[in-house]
Amino acid sequence: MNRIIPSLNAVILTAFFWVCQLLVMLVSYLKIGETTVTSGIVHSVILLGGWTITVYLAWAIIQLTINDVNDERKFIKSGLIGLIIYILIVILPQLMVMFHVSRLTSYVDHIGHLFERHWRMHEGYDFYKEGSYVTTEHRVNGFEPEAAFLANLLGVCYLPIVIGLTTTKQIFWRALRSRTMNIIFNSLLAFGILLILLLVKTTTGILTAGLGFLIWLCWSRGRQRLVLLLLAAAGLVTIGIAYVKFDAIHTLFNQFLFNKQYTDNRLGGSIGLALTVLSHPFMGVGYGFTSYFTLQNVPLSTTQNFEFQQVYSQFGYPNLSEVLGWFASFGLIIMLPALWLLGKIIAKSFITQRYIKLDNDPNYWWDRGLHISFITMIILATFSSIFVIQIFLWPYLLMFFFYRRHIQRLEQEYGIC
Numbered sequence: 001m002n003r004i005i006p007s008l009n010a011v012i013l014t015a016f017f018w019v020c021q022l023l024v025m026l027v028s029y030l031k032i033g034e035t036t037v038t039s040g041i042v043h044s045v046i047l048l049g050g051w052t053i054t055v056y057l058a059w060a061i062i063q064l065t066i067n068d069v070n071d072e073r074k075f076i077k078s079g080l081i082g083l084i085i086y087i088l089i090v091i092l093p094q095l096m097v098m099f100h101v102s103r104l105t106s107y108v109d110h111i112g113h114l115f116e117r118h119w120r121m122h123e124g125y126d127f128y129k130e131g132s133y134v135t136t137e138h139r140v141n142g143f144e145p146e147a148a149f150l151a152n153l154l155g156v157c158y159l160p161i162v163i164g165l166t167t168t169k170q171i172f173w174r175a176l177r178s179r180t181m182n183i184i185f186n187s188l189l190a191f192g193i194l195l196i197l198l199l200v201k202t203t204t205g206i207l208t209a210g211l212g213f214l215i216w217l218c219w220s221r222g223r224q225r226l227v228l229l230l231l232a233a234a235g236l237v238t239i240g241i242a243y244v245k246f247d248a249i250h251t252l253f254n255q256f257l258f259n260k261q262y263t264d265n266r267l268g269g270s271i272g273l274a275l276t277v278l279s280h281p282f283m284g285v286g287y288g289f290t291s292y293f294t295l296q297n298v299p300l301s302t303t304q305n306f307e308f309q310q311v312y313s314q315f316g317y318p319n320l321s322e323v324l325g326w327f328a329s330f331g332l333i334i335m336l337p338a339l340w341l342l343g344k345i346i347a348k349s350f351i352t353q354r355y356i357k358l359d360n361d362p363n364y365w366w367d368r369g370l371h372i373s374f375i376t377m378i379i380l381a382t383f384s385s386i387f388v389i390q391i392f393l394w395p396y397l398l399m400f401f402f403y404r405r406h407i408q409r410l411e412q413e414y415g416i417c
Contacts, residue, residue, distance in 0.1 A: 268302025
């Protein structure tokens, strides 16, 4: 039980966080009052309390279940098996429906109705009115509320793991026996994730796929890097030909990358959040209250569209840049210590790599692979936070605390202070 009791420092930091947020939420509430464009002080406190409990439970689960290398391997293997099943029974059927295989429509709608997370919708603005997100928007979302969130899930949680396994050439899947078969399987899984990121029809997915491949290329060495360079060249040529010859590919890249339209709300929201940060830099405006201040600061030139006039202006402006939303909500008083703590964990990950190099460690490649995965996850999460990512959901928290637990294990084994 002692392992799931937070340290005194953690309790002090959490109390400090709550005192700051309760104070600034009260100030914002007294200024704004009751309005439909904010969460309200009671609802905001409940949401923040739920988020705090989720963070604690994710930490406690990892503390209880991850004790040694074998536990780490089981955790990663179960996650990847779950991903493969998820791709086969959820994402693949959704892709087929997106490509007009109508016989699977009822199946996709049914599982979407049961498991899909939905935003609050309004008249004339409903992503799910035809039965599911896929059949309404003709875009793939897994069980996420939108396609971009599926791209975040695959790119931030799963792709880094596969990159770590592939670049270190481990025999991870014992059933495949040979190292070559493991490399081939893990590479196919990585390319499968990258392909899905390209096909989900979202700017986040396309950019994450490109950045993820570049990171994979940077971590790879020798023949693997050469193969990836050749595949990249062949892929660019193939995409270029497809872009010219096939209308669907041409439309995909134009709509979500080269000639993206309807960006007024993202631009206006980002500017509004940035101005909110500049006007409330130290304490922020409080969790759940950024919408009001974004609406006060949004440029008028970005408001002449249906989504703003019928949804955002009446029911609240979501944070369309996550990192700006964090600074606007929590201020420098919270964000600077949080970034400092994250920086310490990243630094420790690099420090432990020096120690395992000096020791004849039989788990060297496993430890090296998790280091690669962790740094890759941080890079991709940082990139995704420019847009929208729900970083405080279970998958992200579990992966973060898993990597942290792994680093702590190495520190204990090598006596690193």
